[in-house]
Structures are given as C-alpha cells and as structure tokens.
Amino acid sequence: LQESESENKLDGETASDSEGKSDFGGSSAVPTSDDTPEVLNRALSNLSSRWKNWWVRGILTLAMITFFFIIIYLGPMVLMTIVMCVQIKCFHEIITIGYNVYHSYDLPWFRTLSWYFLLCVNYFFYGETVTDYFFTLVQREEPLRILSKYHRFISFALYLTGFCMFVLSLVKKHYRLQFYMFGWTHVTLLIVVTQSHLIIHNLFEGMIWFIVPISCVICNDIMAYMFGFFFGRTPLIKLSPKKTWEGFIGGFFSTVLFGLLLSYVMSGYRCFTCPVEFNNDTNSFTVDCEPSELFQLQEYNIPVVLQSVLGWKTVRMYPFQIHSIALSTFASLIGPFGGFFASGFKRAFKIKDFANTIPGHGGIMDRFDCQYLMATFVNVYIASFIRGPNPSKLIQQFLTLRPDQQLHIFNTLKAHLVDRGVLGSLEDA
C-alpha cells in the first residue's frame, strides 16, 4: 500500500520530464491488468489487499524457485534454452516500452529490423563461443566447418544488410523517431544479449558458477525485502523509496552467509563443479572430471579474532567458498545498482513495471535487473582470478595458423615447458 501511494505522488508531479500533458502520462503507462490466476484470487478473497499482495508475491516466488530447481535438474542443454528464452523475452519487453514511448508501432520495417538485429547479434555470439565447445562436431561436418571459418565475415555481412535496410527505410517525416528506435535497439542488444552470453560462458565453466551468483542475487533481493519489512527505517536512495539501509545491510550479511552455505553444499557434487563438456560419442553434455583444487577441502587457520567467537582453531573449507564471499559481496553491494538503474529507467519513462508477465512481480526484466551486472562480474572474475583463457579455444585458433607459425609456437611452448621442468627428458626433439 505504501508503494502505490508513493508511486501516485510521482505520477502527479508533472516534472520537466513529463510534458505537463496528462494524456501522455496515461497513455504511456503499461496498462495495469490483473494477471493473477483465478484460483489464487478465490483462495485469497478474504484477506485484506495488503496481505493478499504479499501472499501472491510469496506464492509466485516459491513457484519460480521450484521451477529453477527443476531446470537445474534437467541439465545444461535445458538451462541454455531457458537463458535464451529469458533473453528474448527481456529484449521484447524493452523494445515494447520503446514502442510505447515513441508511439512508433506504425514505423515502416522497424519491428522486423529489431528482431533481425537480435538474430544477427545472437548468431555472432553463439558462433564465437559455443562452437568452441562443439569443436569436434563442427570440424566433422563440412558446411559447419565453413560457417565457422568465415564466421566473422558472415556475421558482419548479415549485420551490414540490416544496417543498409535501415538506411533505405528512412522516411522523411520520421527520421528522428527512426534514429531513436535504432539507438534504443542497439543499447538493448548491448545490455541483454551480452549478458546472456556471459551467463552461458559461466555455465560452461561449471554449473556452480551459474547457480551461486544467481542465487545470491535472488537471496539478496528477498533478504533485503524481509529486513526492510521488519526493521526498515532509514531510506537508502531517493530513486527507490522502499529500500532502506537496514534492509541493505541485513541483506548483505545474510547473502554472504547464504553464499558460504550454498557453496559448501554444492562443492561436494561433481555435476556442479565440473566444466560442461560436449561428448561427441553420446552427442550430449557431460559433467565428469577430476575436481580442481578449488573444490577440494582444505584446512584454514581461523584468525585469532574469530577463534574466541567460534571456538575452533582451524576449519575445513573449500577454497571456492572464499570466492563465494567475493561473489556475494558484489551481489549485495553493487548488484542493487542494477536495480536502481532499472527503477530510474521506469521512472524516466513513467512505467510501473516492465511488463505484466509474472503476477505480483511484473515482467521478466523486473526480476533480472539486478542480475544484469552480476553475470559480467562473474565472467571477469573467472577470467582474471580463476583461470586464464580457455585451452580448447586456443587449440582451435592454433589450427587456423600457417604451418610455419604452428611450428614456431610449438617449439616456443616446448622450450618453455622444458624450462619450467614440466616437460623432462620424456619427449625427444
């Protein structure tokens, strides 16, 4: 109830953002239709409106979390498909907002062009990353091999076609609108598509790198809401009046704790810690390996300060749990900025939610706005601190070089390995 009151105040303020035209304010808002299924409506008809909202949100939250677990159980292929669907839906939601803002449904070509650009950029990214994992499969099939070899050229040609179509579609009275939509499409692609591909990269590194960050963001969301609900007093930021410092700090500590516990539980299972690989013989994804040292229990000395509190001298932990502290910290401290960004965006364009897909929660984008920065952070974190570049990708690049270049690199690598003592006198020149 508090939330809707403050929202109304904002609508009333015909800030310089708005044009002082009340009809504009009304027409651009996403219509608030009640999406709640009939079942729920009947079950909760007795409660007051505030608690009803709370229950609807709660039930939907549980439904989404259950769905998440089911997908994890079904494996990497299904996960990738879900990520793809979420990406397309987010893109659709943001583009629809653009249409609403600019009343540009009647622009020639533009809907087709937006989807075409989405296809091009996805084609480019999937070609760059996913083919590394399907490497042997690609090398076997002739058409795939050619597509892979000239991949950048083909992607660029596809993009150029879209670009030229855009230029040819410019219509005299609509130039500005068309440029706005072009810019809007590109920024949306930048946000949505790159994120989803980084998520898939993280997934291939090991499902734990996919599950722990996403869970931390969700946990932070829920915990900050709970702490704010029960203890909230000091407002955090003008952009989101519902957020409080108590919620923020409480959410931070809970998320770090949650991350530690979840990582502990997950590190014990190979299916989560092993990199996802594509097995050519069975034509399916497998997660089977020797767990790296990140996922092997080690003894750590507890700093003297905490010894008196906990009563232990040493503790057995997985090194990954230390990393999970970094991930949880980012999820709690910086992740919310993605949420503030989305709040500012909704205020700027005078919309309450991105869409009405999920009852009580809004659109898909509403749920994923904090995830936005997390995926990039995890990817950069892995690349910087966990491992270097992907060895199979390097092998693939190696195979496209000329023979003399290959020989040169091989000899340099050999000299380096001998130097390090990794390669003894086992191999002969």
Add this chain to the structure above:
Amino acid sequence: EVDLEERLHELDLRSDSDIPDVPPPTDSTPEILKRALSGLSARWKNWWIRGILSLAMISGFFLIIYLGSFMLMLLVLSIQVKCYHEIITIGYRVYHSYDLPWFRSLSWYFLLCVNYFFYGETVADYFATFVQRREQLQFLIRYHRFISFALYLTGFCMFVLSLVKKHYRLQFYMFAWTHVTLLITVTQSHLVIQNLFEGMIWFLVPISSVICNDITAYIFGFFFGRTPLIKLSPKKTWEGFIGGFFSTVVFGFIFSYFLAQHQYFVCPVEYNSETNRFVTECEPSELFQMKKYSVPPLFQAVLGWETVNMYPFQMHSFALSTFASLIGPFGGFFASGFKRAFKIKDFADTIPGHGGIMDRFDCQYLMATFVHVYITSFIRGPNPSKLLKQLLILQPEQQLSVYKTLKSHLVEKGILQPSLRG
C-alpha cells in the same frame, strides 16, 4: 495536420523550441583565403575553398605517413576524441542538457574507460617485451579486464547516484547517446589501429579508396549528374555513384601497385624494445611478391596481353575498393539521415567548407570494420604472438595437455617428424 514529428516534439522534452535552430553559418574561413577569393562569385568561391582545404588535408595526411606509425596512432586517437566530442555536443544541443549535473565529466570518463580497455587488450600485445620488463605493467596487464570493468562500474554507479528527480529521462537519453557514440567511434578507431599494425598498406589503401570515391563521385556528379540516387541525399546521383565506383577500383589497383613495392608500407609494424621505436622491416609475405596471372580470354583481346605481372594484394584491393564504393556511402547516408533527424547542417564547424571531422569520416565508419573482418577471415588467422602469450599464462597441466594435442596434430599433418621415443 499534426504529423508524428510534432507529436514527438511534445513528447520529447521541455518545450516546443527544443529543436535547435540551424546554427548561424559561422564563417571559419581564414582571412587570407577570403581576401584571395574576394573577387569570385559565391559558387566558385565555395568550390575553391573546398578544393584548397581538400589539398591541405591530403598533404597533411602524407606528412603524417612520412612521420611514421606512432604519429599515425596519435592522429587516429585525436580524430576519435574529436568525433566523440562533436557527437556528444550535438546531443547536448538537442536536449539542452548543458546544465545536467555530472554529465560532461561522466561522458569523458566513459570515453577514457573504454579507450583504456581497448588499448590494454590490443596495443599491449605489441609492446609485449616492453611490458615484460616492468613489474607494475605486468600487474596491470594480468588483471586488465578486472580493472577496466571496475573502472566502468564506478562510472555506472556514479551515473545511478547522479540521477536527479526532474531529469531522469534526459539523463537516460544522454547515457544511451554516450554509449552508442562510444560504440561507433571508439571501436572503429581501434580497428583502424589494428589494421595499421598489420601493415601500413592496410591502413592507407582503404582510407584512400574512400576519399577517392568521395571526390570522384562528386566530380562525376558535378559534370554528368542527372538521376538522383536516394531521397536522403539529394546531391548524390547514379552517374556519380557508378563513375565513382569504377574510378575507385582503378585508383585502388594502381595505388596498391605502388605501395606494395616498399617494405615500409607492407611489413607489419613492430615495436623494437632496444631502440624504443617502431620498425617496419621484414621479408615481404607472398601477398606482396609479383606473380604471373593469366589474363582471362575476354580481356586478352582488349588489353593485348596474355599474362600480367601483379601483386596478389591487388586482387584484394578490388574487394576493398568495391566495398568502399558500394557500401561505404551507406555510412554517409546514415550520417545524412542523422543530420536531418536532428536538424543540423554539419556536425561541427571545424574545417572550413567541409564541416566537422565527423563529416569527413562518416564513410570511413564501416570501412575500418570491413577491412579488419576481411583480414582476419581471408588473409591471416589470429595473431600468433597473442596466441603464444595466452598459452604461456595457462596452468602447467593445461599447457602440458595442449602441448600433447598440438604435437599429435603436427605429427599427423607431417609438419613435425614423429619422435623415436614416447
């Protein structure tokens, strides 16, 4: 009749007068020229000013080439910064957003971040030996992505914290405007520099082809122009387009022939850590060695030769010139549409008679990306030294497994003789 533009003006921002007036034609022509040309009529005066400035720019271009790769890199960087400044300034004018808190600083900050990221990714490879010697630089290189991301995030958080109640929409517009501009100008300039490192010929021939197409299309249009090409640019004609295409192909062909003979243009640019300079010295690759080609029977009758000595690079120059003439102009149409959309005559007034730097570089926009994609697809694979560098930072066990895979591959292909043991 309330057309969509009118409605948009209401929707868009503060008041109806938010469309900037066409800026008064500030005449930045130097006094000398004005006095020298005071006698001529307005049309020829304009023609002469444009001509003189064109010659000045071309001479400047040759001078910089003579001064070497490092000066060229600086030039590319300066042009990038100026183009960015021009486009951002247009954004300010369109949205009257000079008084937005923080925004000017944030735009320049983002430019700095993105440049830092790109320079770190690409240029550091070329300075590998220089970097290996210094500890601090090694640290910066190893955690480069993380540092760049942290810098960008700082800017992002500053943006979120700077959102002010009455200006949300404006601020989001400028944020998006900044990002799209960065995407256009900074990526292009870095691709140009990568092409440059491949060999100066890969930098000179594409840029010259675009300039040549510009000039010859203008000249053909001036003398023979009759059929308009596209509604966006009423001055362009089909005669100019086709005439420009054929002239550019011939020009590219001849220009490549001359450049391909000199090591200075043909060799990849390398950084010599002993002399602390860039050197271009190498054994010219087979692209730049004369070969005999049989002339197709069709042309034999016309030219009277049976075979011709050509550099293989000249065949590639066909592709480059064709792109410059047929697709490059779309970059120009895009910029024309942009100027029409925001009701401006030129991007800026930097060059008398020509407009801003962006006006000169709008056709180059797509060319740099094309050349880069072309090189990586058809000329060579990935950069071997970069690959080696990445191999060397793997974990030892990964290196060992890579080594074994490479060895078996090389043995299979017969490049490496199989060892007698193991």
